[in-house]
Amino acid sequence: MKLSLKQQAVAFSLVFGFAASALAAEYPKVIQTAVNQGVKVTKSFPAASGMTGWVLSREGQYSIVFTTPDNKTLVAGLMIGESGANLSQEYAEKYIPKPDFSAEFKELEKSTMIVEGAKAPKSILYAFFDPNCPFCHMTWKALQPYEAVGLQVRWVPVAYLAPSSLPKAIEMLASTNPTAAFRANEQHFGKEKNPPAKFTASAYPEIAKKLEKNAELMRKFGFNGTPGIVWKDKSGKVLVKNGMPKLSELPGMTGLPEQKIDDPELARFR
Incomplete structure (x- = not known):
């Protein structure tokens, strides 16, 4: 017997509905409850x-x-x-x-950043940082020996941790030598230093906008805090690390031989 188009549609909906019900029935009730909530x-x-x-x-x-x-x-x-x-x-x-961050990486390459390390790098890391972030500071310390053997770190500033984060970040980017300003911040990290009052979003709206754009990009990579580290492996795949990496992870992340790190402040990250 040949079914009309309407009859075929009804039959399809019944079969599909039964299949969907059967699939849902395969879930334990505690899982189905979560499914019912989206x-x-x-x-x-x-x-x-x-x-x-x-x-x-x-x-x-x-x-x-x-x-x-x-x-x-x-x-x-x-x-x-x-x-x-x-x-x-x-x-x-x-x-x-595993998420594909190829599009975000292209945006990252064009972001506002502070470049530190090798001029002709053997490898490159990108790192989102806040000027007041202690774990960013620890990451900076841990990466110094790798910079000495060919690593370039492209520090991408954001400002959210403390009221002084925004003026500190603006001061760095407004400097005639942002890299030197960044290094000064890290070398004197933990010592109270408030940037001059003139470094405000209203006084430097373009820089403030760039910092906001960096923060949006950080969220696109799925980072919920700093540091957020991004790099490409040997195959060109974009990889990410949320938070301070263990020292044992650095050779794999940088693609460089393991470097001696004897800073006692970093011992807990081995």
Whole structure:
């Protein structure tokens, strides 16, 4: 029997509706509750101790949660194996889709920045920083030995941490030698120094606008604070690191041999 177009449409909707219902029924109730609230299930996978891992996404942000073997309880948070391994991180690296920051990187190359390090660099890092950020300062200290052997760091200023962040950033960018002004800020970091009162957004509207644009770009990379480090690996893939990196990560990030760092202030980052 040949069905009319209308009958075919009704049949399709019934089949599709049944399939969708069946798919939804595959989710444990605790996961379905999240789905009903607008969360999307990207993937599920077998996890440790008989649990099931779930990669969830909402508005481009991913997270991993777990359900117990009886599917009645949802567990969110850090999962540590008996050997001490961070299983949550391992699962995230394996199952969470890696974002493509190619378009953002092109924008980053044209951003307002302060260049420090090698003039003919063997490798380049970009780093979003706030003049009052202590972890940016630690990152600066850790990268100095790498700058000595061919690294160039392109520091991208933002201003949000403290009331003095904006005038400090404006003072650097308004300087005849921004790199020297940046280095002076780092060399005297922690010592109270308020920039002259003249360095305000109203006095330097173009620079203030550039700083706002840098902050928007920082958010596009998914950074929720500083430092935010961006670089390309040997294959040309854009990679990001949110926060102060461990010293052991620096050779991989810079593509340069490991450098001796004996600054006692950096010992906790080994």
